[in-house]
Amino acid sequence: MTTPEQLAHGKSGFSRRAFLKGSGAAAAATAMAGGPGLAAEEESSVISGMTTITLDVNGKQHKVEVEPRTTLLEALRYGLNLTGAKPISVDGSSGGSTVIMDGKPVSSNSVLAMECVGKPIQTVESLTGDSGVPHAFVDQDASQCGFCTPGFVMAVTAFLKKHPNATEEQIRDGLNGNLCRCGTYANIIPAVLDVVKGGGNG
Amino acid sequence: MVEYVWPDKKDASVLGGSFDKIDGPAKCTGTAKYSYDINPEGVLIARAYGCPQAHCKLKSLDLELAEGVPGVVAVRKMKELGDEIHWQGDLVAVVVGETEGAVAEGLAAIVADYEPLDVYVDDEDLQAAEAAGRTADSGGRVQLANEPEGDDEGFEDKELERLFKEAAAVVEGYYGIAAITHMCLETHGSTCEFKDGKLLAHLSTQNVSGTPGQFASPLKLTADDVTVHCDYIGGGFGSKFAVDRWDSLAAQLSKDLGRPVKLMLDRDLELKNGGSRPSGFADVKIGADANGVITVWDSHHWSAGGYGGGVLNQSVMPYVIVPPNYRRRVTNVKINAAPVRAWRAPNHPQGCALSQTAIDDIAAKMGLDSYDVFERNLVNVADEDRRGVYAEEMKIAAKLMDWKAKWHPHGKGDKNGSIVSGLGMALHTWGGGAHPSSCMVKIHPDGGVEAFLGSQDLGTGTRTVIAVVLAETFGLPVEAIKVNIGNSKYPMSGPSGGSTTVGGVSESSRRTGLDAREQLFEKVASKLGVPAESLEAKDGRIFSSEDSDKSLSWKDACSLLGMSPLEVSGRGYSRGSKLSSNGVGGVQMAEVEVDRETGVVKMKKFVAVQDMGLVVNRKTASSQIYGAMIMGIAYALFEERLMDKNSGAFLNAEIADYRLPRLGDIGELVVEIYEPESERARGVIGLGEPPVISPGAAISNAVANALGIRVPVLPLTPKRVLDSLKLQARSA
Ligand code: FES
Numbered sequence: 046m047t048t049p050e051q052l053a054h055g056k057s058g059f060s061r062r063a064f065l066k067g068s069g070a071a072a073a074a075t076a077m078a079g080g081p082g083l084a085a086e087e088e089s090s091v092i093s094g095m096t097t098i099t100l101d102v103n104g105k106q107h108k109v110e111v112e113p114r115t116t117l118l119e120a121l122r123y124g125l126n127l128t129g130a131k132p133i134s135v136d137g138s139s140g141g142s143t144v145i146m147d148g149k150p151v152s153s154n155s156v157l158a159m160e161c162v163g164k165p166i167q168t169v170e171s172l173t174g175d176s177g178v179p180h181a182f183v184d185q186d187a188s189q190c191g192f193c194t195p196g197f198v199m200a201v202t203a204f205l206k207k208h209p210n211a212t213e214e215q216i217r218d219g220l221n222g223n224l225c226r227c228g229t230y231a232n233i234i235p236a237v238l239d240v241v242k243g244g245g246n247g
Numbered sequence: 248m249v250e251y252v253w254p255d256k257k258d259a260s261v262l263g264g265s266f267d268k269i270d271g272p273a274k275c276t277g278t279a280k281y282s283y284d285i286n287p288e289g290v291l292i293a294r295a296y297g298c299p300q301a302h303c304k305l306k307s308l309d310l311e312l313a314e315g316v317p318g319v320v321a322v323r324k325m326k327e328l329g330d331e332i333h334w335q336g337d338l339v340a341v342v343v344g345e346t347e348g349a350v351a352e353g354l355a356a357i358v359a360d361y362e363p364l365d366v367y368v369d370d371e372d373l374q375a376a377e378a379a380g381r382t383a384d385s386g387g388r389v390q391l392a393n394e395p396e397g398d399d400e401g402f403e404d405k406e407l408e409r410l411f412k413e414a415a416a417v418v419e420g421y422y423g424i425a426a427i428t429h430m431c432l433e434t435h436g437s438t439c440e441f442k443d444g445k446l447l448a449h450l451s452t453q454n455v456s457g458t459p460g461q462f463a464s465p466l467k468l469t470a471d472d473v474t475v476h477c478d479y480i481g482g483g484f485g486s487k488f489a490v491d492r493w494d495s496l497a498a499q500l501s502k503d504l505g506r507p508v509k510l511m512l513d514r515d516l517e518l519k520n521g522g523s524r525p526s527g528f529a530d531v532k533i534g535a536d537a538n539g540v541i542t543v544w545d546s547h548h549w550s551a552g553g554y555g556g557g558v559l560n561q562s563v564m565p566y567v568i569v570p571p572n573y574r575r576r577v578t579n580v581k582i583n584a585a586p587v588r589a590w591r592a593p594n595h596p597q598g599c600a601l602s603q604t605a606i607d608d609i610a611a612k613m614g615l616d617s618y619d620v621f622e623r624n625l626v627n628v629a630d631e632d633r634r635g636v637y638a639e640e641m642k643i644a645a646k647l648m649d650w651k652a653k654w655h656p657h658g659k660g661d662k663n664g665s666i667v668s669g670l671g672m673a674l675h676t677w678g679g680g681a682h683p684s685s686c687m688v689k690i691h692p693d694g695g696v697e698a699f700l701g702s703q704d705l706g707t708g709t710r711t712v713i714a715v716v717l718a719e720t721f722g723l724p725v726e727a728i729k730v731n732i733g734n735s736k737y738p739m740s741g742p743s744g745g746s747t748t749v750g751g752v753s754e755s756s757r758r759t760g761l762d763a764r765e766q767l768f769e770k771v772a773s774k775l776g777v778p779a780e781s782l783e784a785k786d787g788r789i790f791s792s793e794d795s796d797k798s799l800s801w802k803d804a805c806s807l808l809g810m811s812p813l814e815v816s817g818r819g820y821s822r823g824s825k826l827s828s829n830g831v832g833g834v835q836m837a838e839v840e841v842d843r844e845t846g847v848v849k850m851k852k853f854v855a856v857q858d859m860g861l862v863v864n865r866k867t868a869s870s871q872i873y874g875a876m877i878m879g880i881a882y883a884l885f886e887e888r889l890m891d892k893n894s895g896a897f898l899n900a901e902i903a904d905y906r907l908p909r910l911g912d913i914g915e916l917v918v919e920i921y922e923p924e925s926e927r928a929r930g931v932i933g934l935g936e937p938p939v940i941s942p943g944a945a946i947s948n949a950v951a952n953a954l955g956i957r958v959p960v961l962p963l964t965p966k967r968v969l970d971s972l973k974l975q976a977r978s979a
Contacts, residue, residue: 094317114348123346128284129277131481133432134514134902141432174272183271186870189706191274192432192481198275221909224902226432226482227706228877230910232870 098162102127103171111158117151118142120158121168129169129195130154133224140223141196143203144168150203150222167202169195178202178240185236189227197223201237211241249761252825253861254719256927260785262719263927265866268708269726270479279479282451283511285438291320293343293500293510294350295493296357297336297519298326301368301583301895303361305330305339312356313342318349321504322357323496331364333554334585335897336519338493343500343508366895368582370526370551371423371960376580382549385558387576403574410543410572414534418608422601423528423960424943425887426551428518429590430905433481435521436511437494441466441501446473450494451511453483454742456701459735461490462498475735483705485589486522488742518900523888524590525552527559527597528960531605539613539620541565541606541627544573548601549580556586563598567676568606568627583895584888589744591875592677592936596882600943600961603673607948608957611657617948618650621672630676633832637674640834640856640921644672647854647917648836658955665844668851671948672836675940679859679933680829681750681821682741686759688717690767690813694802695729696721698759702732702740702752706874707935708867712749713756715864720760722784723801738816746933750827753863753931754819757826763815770807771799828929833857833921835876835941837949838914843972846965848884848950850914853942858921860932865920872918872938879942880908884962 092113100107100117102125109124121127121144130153133141137152144153145167172179178201181187188194200223208215216237225233253262273279298305310322321343326332332339342353367381376382395402411417437450446466452458452475459473466473480487497510512521529548535541550559558579565573590596610620622641625634645651653670660667687699698713714728721728731737741751764784772779775798777791790798799807821827838852855872862868885906889898899905943961950968951957958971 112346112348114351115346119347122284123286126286127277128280128286131281131432132283132511136901136903138901138903139432169277172276174276179272179275182275183267186268186271186708186866188268188271188274189870189874190432190480190482191270191279191706192281192479194274195277198277217911221911224432224907224909226430226484226878226907228874228881229870230877230908230913231873231916233910 098159100158100161100166101164102166103168109158113157113159115158116154117144117156117158117161118154121153127168127170131192131196133193139193139196140200141193143196143199143223145199145203148206150200169199172198178205181236181239182233185232185239187229187232187236189229193223193225197225197233205237205240209241211237213238249765251758251761253930256924260719260722261715261725263862263865266711266715266725266864268711268867269714269730270704270710274479281433281479281481282437282449282477283433283481285449287438287440287507290438290507290509291343291345291504292347292350293341293497293508294354294513295338295510295516296340296342296354297516298332298339298361299335300332300361300363301335302364302366303332304364305332305359306362307360308339309358310340312358313353316349316353316356318346319344319353321500322353323500325492325496334519334583335895336516336900337585338516338520341493341496341510343504366583368584368890368895369892370426370580370582371528373528373549373578373580381581383579383581385577385579387561387574389574390572392571407543407545407572407574411532411534414542415537416539416609416613417532417534418605418612419532420605420608420957421530421959422604424526424597424600424882425961426526427524427882427886428888428905429482429484429486429522429588430518430907431482431484431486431521434512434514434517435487435491437497438507438509439498439501440507441498444472446498447476448473448494448498449476450490451480451487452477453480453487453703453705453744455703455733455735456739457742458490462495465495466498466502473735476733477703478733480703480705483743484591485593485744488744514902515900518905519897520585522588522590523553523585525550525556525559525587525597527601529564529601531602533605533609535609535613538623539609539615540623541568541570541609542572544570547576547578549578551580551582551584553582553584553586559597560594563594565602566595566598567674568603568624569629570627584890591878591939595675595677595940596943599673599675599940600947603944604947604957607671607951611951614656616654617670617672617952618645618654621674630830633676633830636832636858637834640832640858643919643921644834644836644854644856647919648838648852650836653838657952660953665842666840667843667953668838668840669949669951669953670836670838671945671950671952672834673941673944673948674832674834675937676830676832677746677937677940678829679746679750679831679937681754681819681827681931682747683819684740684751684755685738685816685818686752686755687738687814687816688759688763690763690805690808692805692808692810692812694805696723696727697729697731698756699731699737700740700752700755701735701737702748703743704732705743705935707749707871708864709748709752711867712863713752716753716756717760720757720764721801722786722788746935746937748933749863750821750931750933751819754821754824754827755817758819759815759817762817763813766813766815767804771804774807775799825930827931828860829932831858831860831932831934831937833937833941835945837942837945839946839949839953841950841953841968843954846968848963848968850880850912852915852917853880854917855938856919856921857934857938858926859934860929861927862920862922863931868920868934869918871934873916875938876916876942877908877913878939880913880946882962883943883946884908887962
């Protein structure tokens with residue numbers, strides 16, 4: 046078992062080079078630059094089993110145990126007990142697991158936790174109910190069962206960052222990645238417009 | 248003597264107002280915990296393995312490899328060798344492990360072999376079903392205004408023939424509505440904690456009070472050893488009333504393994520097992536007089552309820568508009584699919600879609616305005632009291648839609664390139680009487696108020712409804728009431744089905760609140776030296792209506808309770824109650840645009856006018872109607888269960904493949920709650936289901952009005968629209 050201390054000092058008994066190679070240069074660069082994640086080692090082998098990584102979630106560094114196959118969604122839900130992001134579809138087609146990573150909306154069930162090392166991740170739990178998007182959702186009653194709502198709130202938050210002055214037409218065109226079975230769309234549209242009127246991202 | 252009534256509209260402070268859901272912030276910031284979200288220390292993850300075949304016998308099942316996967320803790324079979332399996336995805340085994348990854352690997356390592364049996368899944372093709380020996384007569388009914396003279400054997404046929412001959416217009420049509428699933432976004436399942444001979448089950452359920460016993464008996468416990476807990480449920484729609492076999496297994500596994508076990512279905516198995524709504528297909532012959540009033544109806548419908556499930560009930564054919572003469576017949580088509588479950592307003596959406604489309608076809612055939620034909624047919628509404636309500640609701644809806652200005656005869660509208668537009672309407676009914684419910688109210692000496700009910704919140708805002716009722720009763724703001732629901736140890740409340748919850752909890756919390764208030768009033772009366780009957784509670788004060796100088800703040804009044812809280816229990820009595828009633832109606836009108844080249848139907852505007860007796864919380868009531876309209880748009884235009892005819896495979900059992908409307912698909916929605924004093928005086932009536940009934944017929948009628956032909960089967964996908972247009976072109 047690798048301890049967090051070992052990981053922090055780059056003394057783990059394995060390498061994540063194979064993983065890094067497969068997961069894109071940006072992640073590798075962050076990790077190698079001594080970012081908060083796992084330090085890379087010279088020798089090449091495949092990671093297996095449990096290992097501890099550090100995720101930058103809601104402005105804090107969190108150590109979390111993952112397997113290479115652990116998705117970001119599982120790491121958040123089981124590792125950090127941040128259960129706002131929901132498991133709804135096998136892929137990203139419901140938008141229910143949406144978080145904001147590097148400023149962009151991401152289906153957390155479609156990325157591996159290890160890919161997210163060194164990237165700032167924002168989850169719905171970082172928001173409070175008395176302002177911004179969640180407040181507008183409450184005010185317009187834009188949740189019923191509420192299971193889709195955290196994903197929607199994050200999708201809207203990311204959308205409004207890009208389109209702070211969104212029109213109703215843009216809202217109807219731009220928020221189709223999220224699914225709601227209870228049918229809250231008619232309440233979400235005015236909620237998003239309220240946030241726009243209140244000054245973009247509230 | 249306490250009189251259990253609601254205040255008049257002019258006297259009500261909060262009742263009927265518009266309030267945010269008190270649990271809205273929890274839902275919108277991700278802190279609301281659903282069964283899926285509960286992760287007790289050491290929780291194990293369990294996932295099920297579904298049978299890949301649609302009809303077979305289990306020949307062999309080798310779990311050894313799965314058991315050997317690192318991280319897998321246990322593997323259990325759910326079927327025995329030789330068991331017959333009747334639908335694809337029926338659960339065969341369960342793998343329990345430390346992580347999702349280990350469990351997934353374990354599931355992939357299960358080796359099973361099956362002996363295939365004959366598969367049949369085509370519920371629409373009645374001839375094929377008959378040829379396959381998959382049909383059964385499911386009864387019917389005949390009602391004729393005339394009596395046979397003497398012993399006239401063939402009277403029924405002769406009389407129907409005579410009536411159709413006499414009719415000014417006759418339409419013979421074929422109509423259908425495909426099977427759909429519930430698609431709860433939180434799949435079915437539970438997180439079970441068995442400890443010291445007791446079970447705590449975090450179950451995703453519409454039936455908190457009714458499920459402990461179902462968990463108890465397979466565990467050889469009694470219900471008092473079981474607590475069912477569900478603060479939030481991610482969708483139910485009628486499919487989550489029972490402890491399912493996989494929930495019982497989760498409880499057993501927790502007992503055997505000594506650790507909490509979370510067993511939620513994954514999406515694919517959810518759609519295959521977690522509930523579907525029966526399809527319906529019908530041959531309908533309908534006759535009308537010169538005004539378009541239906542005089543005679545003859546229908547045969549067939550429907551598939553899945554293995555052991557019930558078919559589309561005959562009682563909804565014809566629907567709401569029931570002529571004096573009718574004959575109906577039902578055939579059950581037995582397909583290899585999981586048994587159906589109650590789906591929001593069971594039977595009604597299909598009945599409406601199969602019969603009010605036929606009524607609209609009479610209007611088309613006679614060249615009449617559909618509005619006029621529906622209005623004239625209100626004489627065929629069985630409940631005379633409701634005819635006037637429908638007439639009023641139609642007027643309001645027509646105004647909101649601007650029906651008269653927009654109307655054109657079927658198929659005769661302006662064309663904008665390949666785009667044509669049309670209007671359609673439908674109307675519906677539902678019961679929605681209060682279910683049994685008990686409530687416990689605690690008033691603390693410091694003024695705090697709590698309510699406890701073993702109820703649940705499907706998303707309708709149950710907590711807020713209870714808070715509004717008690718706030719009204721005690722003269723307090725809504726946020727002053729702390730509502731506790733979602734635990735089976737609280738006083739019993741009925742399952743949330745049939746739109747009975749808001750009526751039920753309003754009944755129990757109003758009665759209990761009034762009882763508690765009376766006890767408090769007695770203490771205040773002796774303190775102030777006024778008769779208790781003269782006291783009122785409003786704006787945070789208790790005062791005498793005879794002398795308003797004699798008053799106490801709520802807090803000071805509560806301090807009279809001494810050291811211990813006042814605890815009062817009570818229950819609802821819906822029979823003969825002035826607080827609740829049943830029987831609602833509604834009218835919906837749809838405006839669509841259809842592209843004749845692509846077959847795409849677009850919602851332009853959709854109007855719903857709905858009565859529900861007395862409105863408790865206007866905001867959440869409106870949301871229910873919006874949601875129901877969107878769910879209606881879903882089954883009218885998008886969703887259906889697709890099955891492969893040869894293998895019986897459920898082809899679209901993932902969200903990416905199961906088409907549902909998205910935010911951009913809904914057009915403009917307009918909701919109007921019809922609450923004149925005559926309706927308000929009836930008391931609270933449930934609302935969750937009724938507005939989901941009319942959309943299928945209303946939207947289909949709008950498409951028929953646009954195109955001038957009927958696209959017979961819902962959902963009206965581009966393919967179905969284009970097929971109908973091709974058929975029309977060929978026959979022209
Ligand atoms: S609120 Fe229930 S799925 Fe969106």
